Structures are given as structure tokens and as C-alpha cells.
Amino acid sequence: MSATEHPGPDHVPWPPEAAARYRASGHWRGQTFGRLLTALAAAYADRTAVVGERAGTTVRWTYAELDERAHRIAAGLAGLGVKAGDRVVLQLPNIPEFVPVVFGLWRAGAWPVFALPAHRRTELRHFAAHTEAVAIITVDRHDRHDHAATARAVAADVRSVRHVLTVGSAEFGDLAATPPRELPDPDPEGVAFLQLSGGSTGVPKLIPRTHDDYIYSVRESARICALRPESVYMAALPVAHNFPLSSPGVLGALHAGAAAVLAPRPDADTAFRLIETERVTITGVVPPLAAAWVQAAARTERDLSSLQVLLVGGAKCGRELAERIGPALGCRLQQVFGMAEGLVCYTRLDDPDDIVLGTQGRPISPDDEIRVVDPDDPAAPSDAEVAPGRVGALLTRGPYTIRGYYRAAEHNAAAFTPDGFYRTGDLVRRHPSGHLEVVGRAKEQINRGGEKVAAEEVEDHLMAHPGVLDAAVVAVPDEYLGERTCAYVVPTAGAHPTGPELRRFVRERGVAAFKVPDLVVVVEEFPVTGVGKTSKRELRAALAARTEKG
16 A cells, blocks of 8 residues: 555445345355354364474364363463454465464454565565554464564564564464464455455555455365365475465365365475375466476376375466376366455366366356456546457456455555446456466466566565665566566666675565566666657566567
């Protein structure tokens, strides 16, 4: 949020008539995540719910044990003074405690703010300050980073943060041992948590998701992906991402009474070991990881025969890779295309191969409304739809797609149409079957292996260096990641910054590692466009063309 932007509401509700329609259709069932877990524990008490690793030891919790842990954590949080509606920044890697902590927050009525393990002080400070968070829950160290120290530094900067809780500490152990007690159930149409947008400019926007809308998405995802109590889902990606959390994700697995396995790392060695030992039946990855697994499968001695479905999403899966997945891994490919703002599309398990290989799926709900409009003027009041089969900008609204970002009134005015359609920023082609083929992005955003990098944010960091006059960050093709970031930099007079120096400078400003430019090229001046303009959009296009030519 800029200094001049009016903050706007925490949550933009669906219009009353739309909400009534979604309730009447059975999409929204008035259930909260806390009540959902209670029902699951009653139905599947002794079945395995969560499998994870902590300090090299495998942890297994049944549904009954998960339910009790969530109750205790909720009571402990309430004892600290965390109230319904309070925001809590949650930054946990794929450890088993992630699941009871999230459900504990939901039981307490607090809103988790899902930070990723890769986020650092700059992002965490923004999340905490923007949401007026009362607490940060994290781990001590992970992947050689001191998360607890970072959280304490953020707490020192942000007055609202009263507690830093470190999973594994004695303090957290005491909290998790609190005798359980019943707490008031929150409003199912109220906000359940805040997720992060991919973000086309600056730090990510926050996405308010409700119990009703998100449980609907989870329930339908579990159905479409044919999850059953006998299924075993593995979260290979960081579980705070929308994809491994809910598409169908850990929550979809739990909704079906299945087991959810949290992989500590996504590499093929770790994933294949867990597929073999836990008899994983379904998992989801981004295309670069799918490509790495395909290569590794040719030389592995692990038994991957239990794997039935590999979901690929987060970025477009090219047809060449899509064709290699089934033969290499011995499973069915299921493409998924979605966004934390709502819309999720899947290819169906019984779709023809040509649809599975060549599209990114169709929406999960009959009430998902899709418009494909003229991409050359996406802000036109008419939002004229393109002819069938033509590429256009994707607009959507529906029972699980938000109507506005958290406290971002000015941004919402541009991101949503007056009648509530969300401008996704994706360029798509709609097939006669209703399946969508993603062909690119309209927003100035780089998709680095599924992690979204806002070019403007990285440019701002570079330009904070005293030796940098101007900077432009563009995407360059990469066989493994799909896209990498290349920063072109014009130095100030007399300065001679080097690429390694500037990369180190950005890293030391406390941003996520995936935002540090992969390449830095120092140039004397930027090329001008044919009409002499130097808008960032045209500049990036010129530099991208220059990069492609080598």
C-alpha cells in the first residue's frame, strides 16, 4: 500500500444476492475449518492425518491427535490474549506442526497471514505492519537462515507485534500443552486467513479468504482429484503456497480423510524416498520441478509404483514436458491452473490426452464465470470479449474468487471490474470444451519456477544502491526455471558497480532469495523505443527482445 492509498476494508464481501445464490446451491455450507476438523476427527479418528519430519525423525499424527493438538494450541493462543480477528504472521516450513498451528489459529478465530519460508525481514515487516499483526509464529533456523532472529527484529520494528513464538522452543511447548477448551466458532462467511498475491508491483498484496469460500474450493478439488481415505497426498512445495495447501493440497487430503505427507524438501531424492516409504498416491509440483523429477526417474532405484497422479501447476507446463511425465513417472498427469485470489482449473482425470497435454484445465465450479476480453485495452469500460478461440485477458468471478484485496482500495479499483470480475493478468485461449490454455501474462511479472517476482520491486531495491542511476528487470527464458530475472543497470556518473556487488546488495536488503537477480548487466544507457518514450513497459519489452537476440 502506498503512502497515499486509502487502506480500504479488510474484506470486500460478495453482494448479498450472490452470497444467497452460493448458499442455496450448496457451495457455501456454513462450516468453519475448526468445525471441519472436529467432524473429520469423529469420522477418521484413528487414521493417519499428518506425516512429517522433525530433526530427522518421522512424526505421525492421527486425526484424533491432530484435533487435540489444534484444540490445545487454540487455547494457548487465547491464553496469550490472541483474540478473534487478530492477525498472526505464520512462517513455517514443511514441518508437521504447520497443520495443528493453522487449525489452532482458526479455532481461536485468528487470521493466519501465510508468509513463505523464503521471505525475509523486508517482506515480514510489511506483512506485520500492514495487518497490524499481534504475533509471529516461526521456527528457529531453517535452510541456514535464523528465522527467529528475523522475527524478533520485525517485532522490534512493528509496535503491534506482542509475541514471537518459535516452534520447538520451551515457550511454544508450554503453549501447545495448554488444556483444551471450547472457543466461540467464527463466522463462516468471515475471513479465515490472508494469503499472498503473486504481486505485479511491489510487495505482495494480501488476499482475504473466508471459511465458506475456501472450504468449497478444497472440497471440490478433493472430489475432482478423486481423493479417498486410502489416498496419500505429499506436499512437495512449501505448504503455505495456495497450490500445495488446497489444490487439492494438504487441506484437500484431510477433507477426504486421507493422509497428508509434508516433504521437508522438494528435490527428487527426498520426494522419491517419501513416495516409496509412504506409498504416496498424488502430489503436485511446478514445471521446473517436474522436469527435474522426470530426469531423475531414469536413474532412480526407488519404487514409485504407488504414484497415480502428478499435478503440475504454478506456471504453464509446456507440451513437450507434459508428454514426458506419464512415461517417466508411471502416473497420470493432471494440469492445474489457479491463483490465490480464487479461480482454480483442472484437467479431469478422464479428459482425453490431447486436452490434458495441451490445456491447463477448466474451472471447478459451474458458477465460475469466465470472460476473455481484448488484451490490448483491458481497462476499457466495455471489456469487449474476443472471438471464440482468440487469445484474450482472463477475467473471472465466482463463489471462491475474492471481490477485493485486504486494505487496498485504490488497487482494487484497477484489479476488479465495477461488476466484480477479477482481472487475473493472464492471457488465455478458451477451447470449445471450456478448457483454458494459458499463453502468457499481461501483468509485468516474472514467473521464476513458480515464484512470482515483481520487476518493479527488484528495480526499487537496485536503485537504492548509490552507484545505480536506473534499473530495469526483465525475464529471460530458462530451460529449468521457465524464466530467470535479468537486471539491466545504468550506473551513476563515475560509479562502477559490478554484478556480484549488486546481487549481494539486493540480498542484504532482506528480500527473498528468489528475488535476487539471476543476472546483472551494467550498461551505459537504456535503449529508447521507436517513439522516444521510456515507459517501463516499453523499456522491458525492448530489453527482452535484446536478450532473446543474444
